[in-house]
Amino acid sequence: MAGVRVVVVDDDPLVRAGLRMILGGAPDVEVVGEAVDGQDALDVVARELPDVVLMDIRMPRMDGLAATRRLKERGTTARIIVLTTFDTDEMVLTALQLGAAGFLLKDTAPADLVVAVRRVALGEPMLSPSVTTQLIAAVTRPADxxxxxxxxxxxxxxxxxxxxxxxxxxxxxxxxxxxxxxxxxxxxxxxxxxxxxxxxxxxxxxxxxxxxxxxxxxx
Amino acid sequence: MAGVRVVVVDDDPLVRAGLRMILGGAPDVEVVGEAVDGQDALDVVARELPDVVLMDIRMPRMDGLAATRRLKERGTTARIIVLTTFDTDEMVLTALQLGAAGFLLKDTAPADLVVAVRRVALGEPMLSPSVTTQLIAAVTRPADxxxxxxxxxxxxxxxxxxxxxxxxxxxxxxxxxxxxxxxxxxxxxxxxxxxxxxxxxxxxxxxxxxxxxxxxxxx
DNA sequence: CTCCGCCTCCACCATCCGGTGGAGCCAGGG
DNA sequence: CCCTGGCTCCACCGGATGGTGGAGGCGGAG
Structure with a gap:
């Protein structure tokens, strides 16, 4: 296998460059495309058919959650990792219900990011610790x-x-x-x-x- | 700090030995006690006041879930990682609702086990991928x-x-x-x-x- | 032994419910 | 223009409900 094919979606050029650099350091991961917003992402993903999409949430035109929904509706095989600075309960639950395979905060260590991409490519989920905590809270809270x-x-x-x-x-x-x-x-x-x-x-x-x-x- | 103090609870001597060996390999982790069942665990934890407890589920006398409940009731400060071979939906949810900080399968790689112990000691959760998948399913499913x-x-x-x-x-x-x-x-x-x-x-x-x-x- | 709480039933009665068969009004679509 | 569907109201009726007060049996606590 030629490695994990990744598309990076973020409106900030610096973030895209950073992600490209981090992922480029791994021999088994290849960044095959970039998109600057959700709308753009639909096209790029359709063209490149990546294994994994790193998706920012806050973006102009179409946000990451809407783009995730659209991709899933179109039956994409790409696994989507939502990558954001903030992690409100609502976003986490929404993203996961939409079928996101991962939810990472942008403070994730570079090494962990690479691990996440690999794991998600294999069909496993990958959540930041605080996201996991929220998820646990979500199933625990209603208990009382x-x-x-x-x-x-x-x-x-x-x-x-x-x-x-x-x-x-x-x-x-x-x-x-x-x-x-x-x-x-x-x-x-x-x-x-x-x-x-x-x-x-x-x-x-x-x-x-x-x-x-x-x-x-x-x- | 003297490192993370861990108590291992499992009725199988081989498993205890194995865990001791894996954790012993980490300089910042110290196994300070062992227990052979839930009842025993209560005593050992009370005596050693560990940071982390590795808790098997299937044990004679008192199982791991019951022991977890008891420990939590007594207001223990120890974080508990449930460690088992099987991961039924029910067990996962029960364990987390009881306040377990981690839920790992016994097929977890030794390195990951050590990582889990460190992370849990810091107050972060740690779940095996398949457990995370179940958790996601649990919050997603009720939607319909x-x-x-x-x-x-x-x-x-x-x-x-x-x-x-x-x-x-x-x-x-x-x-x-x-x-x-x-x-x-x-x-x-x-x-x-x-x-x-x-x-x-x-x-x-x-x-x-x-x-x-x-x-x-x-x- | 006596008291108390729970379970079982009774009667009486005012009110509320649920079912039926109307009727008039209005807006939107054929 | 008429028909349909939604909203508003009416009367009538039998049966269900909720409130009140009472009674007998039974088992456990004091």
Whole structure:
């Protein structure tokens, strides 16, 4: 194999030159093209069919995320590494959802950049540590946020039976259906539903459903 | 600084020896203790107060995930790297939610293992490529799963007004409240609620709330 | 043993819901 | 110009819901 073919996309000539120099130092990597914005990138990638694209985000005309989307829509085989100075949560998630294979900060060490290009060319992902941290936060955070905890606490005050009834209620069952399904009298169900309302401090069953769902959605 | 202090936890003596040898090759890393299972690990970590713990998952008595949870509960300052042969989605997410700083497969190259220990000691995360891939999948996937899409499609059939009413319904409001809040007659609200039921193919408002919630929870 | 909490049920009643079958108004498209 | 679809409202009805007060059984804590 002739090495990894790379296209560099950045509106700053200095950055392009720097990347060219860094990547040029690796014998198995070859920079086969440059683009100055997203629009340009579409053409260059179409012409050069590179293995990897190093894509800046902030660029005139078309930004890196939009360009990534377009490339993916066109079914490009090139793996895309997003390369930027800033790493907001939103950008990270957006880029990855668009199918970016890597997300690196511009403070990445030259050696790591080369490693990233090689790894991504092999189909592996490569993220900067802080990006990984954000990603971990993204899957960890939802595990315990505000109203979730409140819902848990309130639901914990329910007795076993009440909880069963509350679950049934939030499945959209009527009292009669619940009675049948739990082998109870309708009167009993109504009693339980009543105490659920009191304990959760609500006045109708839709609100019960909200609490149960909030407390539930385990991920 | 005297180097990174590491405790190795694995029930297999061969694995422990191997790790000791790999890490021993690095002058700035020192293996200060070993444990043969999770229970043991708690003691050793409490005694040695290491910077980093290399934790196997499959172990007798107490597995690595449980041990990680316990350590975190006790407010340990040690960063934990989970080290295992297998990487099921579930384990990865669980470990990270428990606060593991790293998740490495046992096929990791010795050099990378040392790098991981150093990076984790500095507070950065370190994941094997395949683990990173899973993590990306985990944050990308929820963007469109089964009943979510169905809910979206059904809700799309609602008119503007009906959608407003549906939202109000799933906030737990009564028809009268909705009427007031949207400056409508109660009769109108009832009409809208009726068509919402028809279009969503449900028979009561709790089920409407389910659809709206399913379609909603953007992440 | 007695009290307390939970579970089970009852009756009564006002209100809310959900279903049905209308009707008038308006804007956009054929 | 008429038809369609969305929005607004009306009346009527049976059944479901939510609120109140009460009662008996049962098991555990004091």
């Amino acid at each position: 946020d505000g109203r979730r905890r409140k819902a848990r606490i309130l639901l914990a005050r329910l007795t076993e039976r009440e909880r069963e009834v509350a679950d049934a209620v939030s499945d959209g069952m009527t009292n009669t259906e619940i009675a049948r399904s739990l082998h109870l009298g309708v009167a009993t169900v109504k009693t339980h539903v009543g105490s659920v309302f009191t304990k959760l401090e609500v006045t109708n069953r839709v609100q019960v459903a909200r609490y149960v769902h909030d407390a539930a959605d385990e991920r | 799963d089964g009943r979510r899409r169905k809910a979206r499609i059904l809700l799309a059939r609602l008119t503007e007004r009906e959608r407003e009413v549906a939202d109000a319904v799933s906030d737990g409001m009564t028809n009268t409240e909705i009427a007031r809040s949207l400056h409508l007659g109660v009769a109108t609200v009832k009409t809208h609620v009726g068509s919402v039921f028809t279009k969503l193919e449900v028979t009561n408002r709790v089920q409407v709330a389910r659809y709206v919630h399913d379609a909603a929870d953007e992440r």
